[in-house]
Amino acid sequence: xxxxxxxxxxxxxxxxxxxxxxxxxxxxxxxxxxxxxxxxxxxxxxxxxxxxxxxxxxxxxxxxxxxxxxxxxxxxxxxxxxxxxxxxxxxxxxxxxxxxxxxxxxxxxxxxxxxxxxxxxxxxxxxxxxxxxxxxxxxxxxxxxxxxxxxxxxxxxxxxxxxxxxxxxxxxxxxxxxxxxxxxxxxxxxxxxxxxxxxxxxxxxxxxxxxxxxxxxxxxxxxxxxxxxxxxxxxxxxxxxxxxxxxxxxxxxxxxxxxxxxxxxxxxxxxxxxxxxxxxxxxxxxxxxxxxxxxxxxxxxxxxxxxxxxxxxxxxxxxxxxxxxxxxxxxxxxxxxxxxxxxxxxxxxxxxxxxxxxxxxxxxxxxxxxxxxxxxxxxxxxxxxxxxxxxxxxxxxxxxxxxxxxxxxxxxxxxxxxxxxxxxxxxxxxxxxxxxxxxxxxxxxxxxxxxxxxxxxxxxxxxxxxxxxxxxxxxxxxxxxxxxxxxxxxxxxxxxxxxxxxxxxxxxxxxxxxxxxxxxxxxxxxxxxxxxxxxxxxxxxxxxxxxxxxxxxxxxxxxxxxxxxxxxxxxxxxxxxxxxxxxxxxxxxxxxxxxxxxxxxxxxxxxxxxxxxxxxxxxxxxxxxxxxxxxxxxxxxxxxxxxxxxxxxxxxxxxxxxxxxxxxxxxxxxxxxxxxxxxxxxxxxxxxxxxxxxxxxxxxxxxxxxxxxxxxxxxxxxxxxxxxxxxxxxxxxxxxxxxxxxxxxxxxxxxxxxxxxxxxxxxxxxxxxxxxxxxxxxxxxxxxxxxxxxxxxxxxxxxxx
Numbered sequence: 001x002x003x004x005x006x007x008x009x010x011x012x013x014x015x016x017x018x019x020x021x022x023x024x025x026x027x028x029x030x031x032x033x034x035x036x037x038x039x040x041x042x043x044x045x046x047x048x049x050x051x052x053x054x055x056x057x058x059x060x061x062x063x064x065x066x067x068x069x070x071x072x073x074x075x076x077x078x079x080x081x082x083x084x085x086x087x088x089x090x091x092x093x094x095x096x097x098x099x100x101x102x103x104x105x106x107x108x109x110x111x112x113x114x115x116x117x118x119x120x121x122x123x124x125x126x127x128x129x130x131x132x133x134x135x136x137x138x139x140x141x142x143x144x145x146x147x148x149x150x151x152x153x154x155x156x157x158x159x160x161x162x163x164x165x166x167x168x169x170x171x172x173x174x175x176x177x178x179x180x181x182x183x184x185x186x187x188x189x190x191x192x193x194x195x196x197x198x199x200x201x202x203x204x205x206x207x208x209x210x211x212x213x214x215x216x217x218x219x220x221x222x223x224x225x226x227x228x229x230x231x232x233x234x235x236x237x238x239x240x241x242x243x244x245x246x247x248x249x250x251x252x253x254x255x256x257x258x259x260x261x262x263x264x265x266x267x268x269x270x271x272x273x274x275x276x277x278x279x280x281x282x283x284x285x286x287x288x289x290x291x292x293x294x295x296x297x298x299x300x301x302x303x304x305x306x307x308x309x310x311x312x313x314x315x316x317x318x319x320x321x322x323x324x325x326x327x328x329x330x331x332x333x334x335x336x337x338x339x340x341x342x343x344x345x346x347x348x349x350x351x352x353x354x355x356x357x358x359x360x361x362x363x364x365x366x367x368x369x370x371x372x373x374x375x376x377x378x379x380x381x382x383x384x385x386x387x388x389x390x391x392x393x394x395x396x397x398x399x400x401x402x403x404x405x406x407x408x409x410x411x412x413x414x415x416x417x418x419x420x421x422x423x424x425x426x427x428x429x430x431x432x433x434x435x436x437x438x439x440x441x442x443x444x445x446x447x448x449x450x451x452x453x454x455x456x457x458x459x460x461x462x463x464x465x466x467x468x469x470x471x472x473x474x475x476x477x478x479x480x481x482x483x484x485x486x487x488x489x490x491x492x493x494x495x496x497x498x499x500x501x502x503x504x505x506x507x508x509x510x511x512x513x514x515x516x517x518x519x520x521x522x523x524x525x526x527x528x529x530x531x532x533x534x535x536x537x538x539x540x541x542x543x544x545x546x547x548x549x550x551x552x553x554x555x556x557x558x559x560x561x562x563x564x565x566x567x568x569x570x571x572x573x574x575x576x577x578x579x580x581x582x583x584x585x586x587x588x589x590x591x592x593x594x595x596x597x598x599x600x601x602x603x604x605x606x607x608x609x610x611x612x613x614x615x616x617x618x619x620x621x622x623x624x625x626x627x628x629x630x631x632x633x634x635x636x637x638x639x640x641x642x643x644x645x646x647x648x649x650x651x652x653x654x655x656x657x658x659x660x661x662x663x664x665x666x667x668x669x670x671x672x673x674x675x676x677x678x679x680x681x682x683x684x685x686x687x688x689x690x691x692x693x694x695x696x697x698x699x700x701x702x703x704x705x706x707x708x709x710x711x712x713x714x715x716x717x718x719x720x721x722x723x724x725x726x727x728x729x730x731x732x733x734x735x736x737x738x739x740x741x742x743x744x745x746x747x748x749x750x751x752x753x754x755x756x757x758x759x760x761x762x763x764x765x766x767x768x769x770x771x772x773x774x775x776x777x778x779x780x781x782x783x784x785x786x787x788x789x790x791x792x793x794x795x796x797x798x799x800x801x
Contacts, residue, residue: 003496003497003501003502003505005392005505005506005509005620007095008094008095008096008438008496008506008620009081009092009093009094009095009438009620010081010092010093010095010098011081011092011621012081012082012083012092012619012621012625016095019095020095020098020099023095023099024099024102027099027102027103027106028106031103031106031107078090078572078577078580079577080092081619082619083619083621083622083625083633084577084578084579084580084633084637085572085580085619086517086579086580086581086615086616086617086622086637087572087580087581087582087614087615087616088582088616089335089363089435089436089616089618090618091438091618091619092438092619092621093438093439093440094437094438094439094492094496096488096491096492096494096495096496097433097437097438097439097440097488097489097491097492098440098488099488099491100484100487100488100489100490100491100492101439101440101484101485101487101488102484103484103487104120104482104483104484104485104486104487104488105482105484107119107120107483108483108484109121109482109483109484110480110481110482110483111124111145111146111472111481111482111483111485111486112471112472112473112476112479112480112481113471113472113473114471117483117486119483120483120484120486120487121472121483121486123483123486123487123489123490124145124146124483124486124489124490126490127146127486127489127490127493128143128144128145128146128445128447130493130497130498131144131431131445131447131493131498132144132447133376133498134368134369134372134376134498134499135361135365135368135423135424135429135431135447136368136376136421136423136424137424137429137447137448137449138449141449141450141451142447142448142449142450142451143447143448143450143451143454144445144446144447144448145445145446145472145476145481146433146443146444146445146481146485146486146489147444147445147446147476147477147478147481148442148443148444148478148481149362149432149434149441149442149443149444150278150280150360150362150363150430150431150432150435150444151278151280151283151284151444152444152446152477152478153362153430153431153432153444153445153446154278154280154281154284154329154358154360154362154430155280155283155284155287155288155477156446156457156476156477157327157356157358157427157428157430157446157448158271158281158284158285158288158327158329158356158358159284159288159457159477160356160428160448160453160454160456160457161210161326161327161355161356161358161427161428162240162288162290162326163240163241163456163457164210164213164214164356164453164456165206165208165210165213165269165324165326165327165355165356166206166240166248167213167217167239167240167456168196168205168208168213168216169202169205169206169252169255170235170238170239170240171187171192171196171216171220171235171238172196172197172200172202172205172255173238173251173252173255174234174235174237174238175187175192175193175196175197176197176255177238177255178234180230180234182227182230183224183227183230183231183234186220186223186224186227187220189223190219190220190223192216192220201256201258201259202252202255202256202259202262202264202265203259203262203264203322203324206264206269206324207324207354208354209351209354209355210354210355210356210427210453211450212354214450214452214453217452217455217456218452221455238251244289245289245290249265252265253265262322263321263322263323264322264323264324268322268323268324269290269294269323269324269326270294270295270296270318270323270324270325270326271285271290271294271295271296271325271326271327271328271329272295272296272298272311272314272315272325272327272328272329273295273296273297273298273306273328273329273330273331274297274298274299274300274305274306274307274330274331274334274341275297275298275299275300276300276304276331276334276336276337276339277297277329277331277334277360278331278334278335278360278362281295281329281360282295290326294326296314296318298310298311298314300339303339303535303539304334304336304337304339304535305331305339305340305341305342306330306331306341306342306346308342308345308346311346311349312349315349315353319353325353325354325355326355326356327355327356327357327358328346328350328353328355328356328357328358329358329359329360330343330346330357330358330359330360330426331359331360331364332359332360332361332363332364332365332367332419332420332423332429333361333362333363333364333365333367333436333539333540334363334364335362335363336542336544336584336614337534337535337538337542337544338363338364338535338538338539338540338541338542338616339535339539339540340364340367340416340419340420340539340540341419342419343359343419343420343422343423343426344418344419344421344422347422347425347426350425351425356427356428357425357426357427357428358426358427358428358429358430359423359426359428359429359430360430361423361429361430361431362430362431362432362435362444363432363435363436363540364436364539364540365429365430365431365432365436366431366435366436366437366498366503366507367416367420367436367507367539367540368420368423368498369497369498369499369500369502369503369504369507370384370500370503370504370505370507370508370511371384371413371416371417371420371500371504372498372499372500372504373499373500373501374497374499374501376499378417378420378421379500381411381413381414381417384413384500384508385408385409385411385413387500387504387505387508388408388508388512389408391505392505392508392509392512408512410515410536410537411511411515411537412537412539415539416539424449426449427448427449427450427453428446428447428448428449428453429446429447430444430445430446430447431444431445431446431447432444432445433445433485433488433489433492436506436507436510436540436618437489437492437503438492438506439485439488439489439492440485440488442482442485443485443488443489445489454475455475457475458474458475459474459475505620506620507541509620509621509623510540510541510617510618510619510620510622511538511540511541512623513541513617513619513620513622513623513634514538514540514541514542514543514615514617515537515538516622516623516634517543517615517617517622517634517637518533518536518538518543520632520634520635520637520638521533521543521545521638521641523638525638525642527549527642527645527646528549528550529547529548529549529642529645529646530547530548530549530598531545531546531547531548531641532545532546532547532548532594532598533545534546534586534591534594534612541616541617541618542614542615542616542617543614543615543617544584544586544612544613544614545612545613545615546558546562546591546594546610546612546613547561547562547565547613547645548595548598548600549645549649550599551649551653552600552649552652553599553600553601554600554601554603555588555595555600555601555602555603555604555610556603556604557652558600559604559610559611560652561645561648561649561652562583562610562611562612562613563611564648564651564652565613565641565644565645565648566581566582566583566611566613568644568648569640569641569644569647569648570582570613570641570644578640579636579637579640579641581613581614581615582613582614583611583612583613583614584611584612584614585609585610585611585612586609586610586612587606587607587608587609587610588602588604588605588606588607588608588609588610589606589607591610591612592606622634654688660688660689661688661689661709661710662689662691662706662707662708662709662710663688663689663690663691663708663709663710663711663712664691664692664693664699664702664703664706664708664710664711664712665690665691665692665693665712666692666693666696666699666711666712666713666714666717666726666729667692667694667712667713667714667717668694668695668714668717669714670692670694672692673690673691673692676690677690691706691708695717695725696717696725696726696728696729696732699729700729700732703733703739708742709743710742710743710744710745711733711742711743711744711745712744712745713726713729713730713744713745713746714726715727715730715746715755715759717729727755727758727759727762730746730759730762731762734762734763746759
């Protein structure tokens, strides 16, 4: 069945509120019916008479007041569902997700174990199976669970990775020290005594791959089943979980005396990730007791994905210096640029290293749904583009954006598919349904390629465990987990499948929205303002961009401009909600090539941070959204941003002068002054004072009595006695030494061309240092654009921008 994307969400204007409200009412009514009919002959605990009690009534009055006070305050919230919100990873939510969450809340199940969540634990298992299939893991072999978010998921993955990597050393220490003959006999029978005790060094054992370790663990567990209590009691003496990091490494130094001074016995265990990894990765490393220095941060390339050459260099150096790579963390959709690491290019190296391979797909994991069909097969990029063209929104887009066909070809689908095809070779993957899954907070997810991975971090809680394999709380980072999240994810996945017939449509629409925004931002504008999109062809739906203009020459001033734009025009506040954008920070050194291209002087430290604007186009409706004038919302945003930039550039230049700018307009057209004052660039700007003289005589009088920073002169000014009033006035001004430092703009180029020799002669005769620019009026006798250009040039020179 092909799903209609417009039925998935409540809608930016609450368009589907009747259907949503009806379902909510049905859920509450059904829940109450269930309560009433569980032993219907039992007497009610709350009688009608209780409801007439003064305290009872007063409580509900107070509660109603408190709730409505909250609702009033809530309306000051950021309107995430609006297409005008182009900030963080927030937007409208899936109706099945909202309905599922609300329904699940009423039953309040705790997915720590089936006896406290008989229904929602089953729903969680069913949903996890769908997600395993989506990312390419075997749903029978793999497993996972719902977390509170990506942080808990990433901590879980690295916790498992650490314990798996070090477990064989616990086994080796036990073999060398145990007094249990039966345990030794079993392990001799398996062949592990010779391998772990006689043949392998500590370094060799640490190079075991996770797959090999799990195989050994499985065999040992099977063979010791009949003495499992004795076995677990014995190995526990040598386990990391019992001893802790410090004592465990002391044990290793005693057990492997010949390797006593090697790095890996002194904490030389490393985790590799790109420098733009999520901040929870170093947090996880610290929690696991490995220390911040255990993180090897590899730089990214121009596409903000891990630099594979640097990755190979780092891993080769680690091997050379006998450092153990515990895990490689790859990013599938960074939270800053939406970039995807070159997963396909490093998969063989990861296997060679024998390290755990974790994919942080908390943000970008849902890309699979945009690339796969109902059979779970990757589609060809041409097939995906055809879905976009025919089934989504191209027919609704305004005519000038029917260049959609052109920028459809800019989507790097082939590259994305190639990267994602390699994910199935990893060991674990984090995913966040509360991001691109459009599920209410809190709902994250961790998936493991092999369910046996969980056994390396299991704990027992006798009051819940009771040999019940469904007690997942024994190996999860979090104990209590809301069944409501499982219900929300299950309902959404059941109704909106994780492929291009369902959820993939949302993702594709969101990606097209980001590309459409890029097209609008890069359109030419009449103010010589440029918007440089750093990740021009995004792999997800996130854009990073910065502003440049020929009149802002220094990077420090450009940084100030970005700060002002965010503070006064874009940051979501109670007063400012026309459009909402946020920012992120990139190192100056990573942006130098872009700044240099625009002739921006680098006057900041290369290691300092520079604020770039960041838009996450989450809503699938943004690309087709229109305002009341049937104008694209994205085009309106582009116009709004350009206007805000013009306003702030003018203010920055004037603020630096610390005084008002005085401008004299000499023109016999009385509307010129009004045109300037009322133009979008200067409207409401009381730092500029405009005066106008309608003739030569008035101009001379005014110039003799007041100082001006700039004079705009119509060279075709009609004088009282002849038609050369403008030229005569120009000569008069040139003669007077008090006007030598004056800046002037001459306009009316047709007349200028006719009298060019005369004007040039006047300038050379008086050897004036006066700054003179010649511009023209437009067809409507309006000089706003030309004036603005000259005005900015003047201010740039004056303020040193």
